[in-house]
Amino acid sequence: MGVKIPLPVAVYCDNKSAIHIAENPVFHERTKHIEIDMHVTRERLKTGLIKLFHVSTINQLVDIFTKSLHRIRLNELLDKLGVKKSTHNLKGV
Known part of the structure; x- marks a missing residue:
């Protein structure tokens, strides 16, 4: 490649x-x-x-893929990965 x-x-x-x-x-x-x-x-x-x-465990980004995380911790890791929050609401689609 x-x-x-x-x-x-x-x-x-x-x-x-x-x-x-x-x-x-x-x-x-x-x-x-x-x-x-x-x-x-x-x-x-x-x-x-x-x-x-x-x-350190607190900086282990792979946790987002391997563990069930509290919303706060999930958002911290999403921010570190540069993932943007969606403005779309999938409820009622």
């Missing part, structure tokens, strides 16, 4: 423990049952394809 993506790709996570486990290849007793995606993440980190960054 001709789109150039600068590397490494930034991946944001609100879980500091997950970032530490991904960046630290040392086996830990608590990580013996981690999923295959963690191994893929480690491999991508090692090759420099991605870089993990911590983002």
Whole structure:
């Protein structure tokens, strides 16, 4: 498609423990049952394809797609994403 993506790709996570486990290849007793995606993440980190960054939970924009949110929080995230409020009323259509 001709789109150039600068590397490494930034991946944001609100879980500091997950970032530490991904960046630290040392086996830990608590990580013996981690999923295959963690191994893929480690491999991508090692090759420099991605870089993990911590983002606080309050700034986690993906919550709008993954959680049921209170109206106030929903509006905050919509504003951060630049989504405009509709002036149309769909009731009675």
